[in-house]
Amino acid sequence: xxxxxxxxxxxxxxxxxxxxxxxxxxxxxxxxxxxxxxxxxxxxxxxxxxxxxxxxxxxxxxxxxxxxxxxxxxxxxxxxxxxxxxxxxxxxxxxxxxxxxxxxxxxxxxxxxxxxxxxxxxxxxxxxxxxxxxxxxxxxxxxxxxxxxxxxxxxxxxxxxxxxxxxxxxxxxxxxxxxxxxxxxxxxxxxxxxxxxxxxxxxxxxxxxxxxxxxxxxxxxxxxxxxxxxxxxxxxxxxxxxxxxxxxxxxxxxxxxxxxxxxxxxxxxxxxxxxxxxxxxxxxxxxxxxxxxxxxxxxxxxxxxxxxxxxxxxxxxxxxxxxxxxxxxxxxxxxx
Amino acid sequence: xxxxxxxxxxxxxxxxxxxxxxxxxxxxxxxxxxxxxxxxxxxxxxxxxxxxxxxxxxxxxxxxxxxxxxxxxxxxxxxxxxxxxxxxxxxxxxxxxxxxxxxxxxxxxxxxxxxxxxxxxxxxxxxxxxxxxxxxxxxxxxxxxxxxxxxxxxxxxxxxxxxxxxxxxxxxxxxxxxxxxxxxxxxxxxxxxxxxxxxxxxxxxxxxxxxxxxxxxxxxxxxxxxxxxxxxxxxxxxxxxxxxxxxxxxxxxxx
Numbered sequence: 001x002x003x004x005x006x007x008x009x010x011x012x013x014x015x016x017x018x019x020x021x022x023x024x025x026x027x028x029x030x031x032x033x034x035x036x037x038x039x040x041x042x043x044x045x046x047x048x049x050x051x052x053x054x055x056x057x058x059x060x061x062x063x064x065x066x067x068x069x070x071x072x073x074x075x076x077x078x079x080x081x082x083x084x085x086x087x088x089x090x091x092x093x094x095x096x097x098x099x100x101x102x103x104x105x106x107x108x109x110x111x112x113x114x115x116x117x118x119x120x121x122x123x124x125x126x127x128x129x130x131x132x133x134x135x136x137x138x139x140x141x142x143x144x145x146x147x148x149x150x151x152x153x154x155x156x157x158x159x160x161x162x163x164x165x166x167x168x169x170x171x172x173x174x175x176x177x178x179x180x181x182x183x184x185x186x187x188x189x190x191x192x193x194x195x196x197x198x199x200x201x202x203x204x205x206x207x208x209x210x211x212x213x214x215x216x217x218x219x220x221x222x223x224x225x226x227x228x229x230x231x232x233x234x235x236x237x238x239x240x241x242x243x244x245x246x247x248x249x250x251x252x253x254x255x256x257x258x259x260x261x262x263x264x265x266x267x268x269x270x271x272x273x274x275x276x277x278x279x280x281x282x283x284x285x286x287x288x289x290x291x292x293x294x295x296x297x298x299x300x301x302x303x304x305x306x307x308x309x310x311x312x313x314x315x316x317x318x319x320x321x322x323x324x325x326x327x328x329x330x331x332x333x334x335x336x
Numbered sequence: 337x338x339x340x341x342x343x344x345x346x347x348x349x350x351x352x353x354x355x356x357x358x359x360x361x362x363x364x365x366x367x368x369x370x371x372x373x374x375x376x377x378x379x380x381x382x383x384x385x386x387x388x389x390x391x392x393x394x395x396x397x398x399x400x401x402x403x404x405x406x407x408x409x410x411x412x413x414x415x416x417x418x419x420x421x422x423x424x425x426x427x428x429x430x431x432x433x434x435x436x437x438x439x440x441x442x443x444x445x446x447x448x449x450x451x452x453x454x455x456x457x458x459x460x461x462x463x464x465x466x467x468x469x470x471x472x473x474x475x476x477x478x479x480x481x482x483x484x485x486x487x488x489x490x491x492x493x494x495x496x497x498x499x500x501x502x503x504x505x506x507x508x509x510x511x512x513x514x515x516x517x518x519x520x521x522x523x524x525x526x527x528x529x530x531x532x533x534x535x536x537x538x539x540x541x542x543x544x545x546x547x548x549x550x551x552x553x554x555x556x557x558x559x560x561x562x563x564x565x566x567x568x569x570x571x572x573x574x575x576x577x578x579x580x581x582x583x584x585x586x587x588x589x590x591x
Contacts, residue, residue: 184451184452184453187453188447188450188453188457189447189450190447190450190451192436192437193440195426195429195437196426196437196440199426199427199429200426200427202420202424203420203425203426203500204440205407205409205412206386206408206409206412206417206418206504207409207412207441207504208409208412208413208440208441208504209409209441210407211409
């Protein structure tokens with residue numbers, strides 16, 4: 001116990017130090033560059049990371065979704081309508097958007113969580129498709145033309161959230177809350193119950209884990225995370241249309257997590273989301289061939305590096321490359 | 337009063353009946369052996385008691401409470417633990433984490449306290465970790481606690497399976513063929529462990545094919561054949577029972 005604990009402590013300190021370093025760099029970023037375009041990309045990356053975190057959270061409980069974009073849309077539309085039609089402040093609409101997404105997940109989850117596996121995947125996809133149709137069909141959601149002129153987040157005292165840089169800090173704060181919340185979940189007994197379900201549902205059941213409730217909770221929390229990201233997105237982008245939230249986007253969200261590494265519930269989406277936001281932009285590929293490129297990346301990944309980019313050091317170690325240190329027996333990475 | 341009463345229990349799969357009108361009493365602190373030829377319904381009986389299948393008919397009563405039709409996790413929470421026939425473990429986790437997972441339902445603190453890492457929740461977790469070590473010590477796995485379950489030899493995996501079930505702090509422990517695939521040395525070790533567990537006042541029901549072990553270990557034996565109870569009694573009574581011998585060796589109808 002002693003040695004393992006010490007190792008965990010050292011690992012923890014390393015992780016916290018690097019995390020603070022990353023935060024510092026991210027916080028200083030707008031001061032280092034004048035490019036509004038770069039800041040915009042960073043904001044989009046943060047949104048994508050939050051969506052990836054939402055996918056990974058559900059995956060940690062052994063469920064795979066191709067419907068994350070649908071719950072993202074619920075958050076975005078709820079928030080936009082609450083502010084535009086009811087005149088609510090963005091700060092009130094933000095949590096309500098998360099709540100709305102969780103509520104829809106609750107109602108849908110009662111039915112679909114009972115059939116985990118392929119059935120669940122397909123059903124989340126269908127829910128995503130239905131949601132897009134609903135948003136496109138009804139006048140109140142602006143039909144297929146969508147919603148325009150969504151106001152920016154309200155200012156708090158002297159703090160305004162209209163510019164790119166201010167929006168960036170806002171989304172960074174949201175992301176931080178999201179990361180800390182996920183971390184707290186994964187290291188609590190909820191996270192352990194989810195892990196037990198994912199690794200062996202049958203055994204988890206005999207240990208007293210209520211599969212239905214824990215799966216439903218994972219679905220709701222994951223959807224709430226996507227909803228929060230949607231709320232920010234609506235007020236940052238200031239216009240919404242149903243096409244943005246198609247199943248295609250859900251597949252992209254999946255790729256953020258898979259690219260980074262599915263076993264890394266927090267770092268995976270971070271790495272995957274960043275790469276998938278920046279690389280297509282820098283390669284300046286046209287919208288038509290982008291899916292082809294992404295598809296090729298994904299196929300290559302599944303064949304050569306099924307554990308994602310973050311599994312690269314471990315993979316190199318197992319191939320006997322001494323540069324990356326000794327092969328570790330315990331998989332600490334599993335919990336992050 | 338028996339710890340567990342099975343009354344008129346019947347289970348049909350389609351037209352096939354796996355268990356037919358079974359009556360069974362399990363008494364406190366005994367080791368009850370359930371034996372019978374392949375397909376006699378032993379595993380089905382376990383799955384019915386632990387809530388994996390709902391029975392077609394009949395009742396299961398645990399400590400005077402009717403538990404028929406409860407879900408598996410609810411039955412586990414009432415104090416019935418089980419280990420599986422195959423090595424059903426969290427293969428990717430360490431030995432320690434395997435048993436730690438089994439502590440799930442013993443937490444008294446609210447979930448949100450665990451989420452916020454409140455001091456009381458952290459304290460509770462520390463106590464749980466100590467108890468896990470205690471169980472590993474008790475089962476002789478303490479030295480292997482950081483090993484990945486997948487890498488353990490078969491015998492140790494089976495012992496780990498029992499350790500996990502034990503960590504749920506059951507009053508009744510169902511062991512499904514705990515000795516299968518073990519070499520003689522491992523078998524002896526497992527027999528010792530099962531006796532040690534019984535001494536902790538845990539009632540044990542075990543399904544096993546190794547007759548010598550069953551005769552040596554069990555206080556009482558129930559024999560099933562084609563889903564019906566054909567005999568019940570002390571080991572030496574069972575050994576001399578004509579019907580049991582026929583069931584095993586086969587009569588004109590074969591098996």
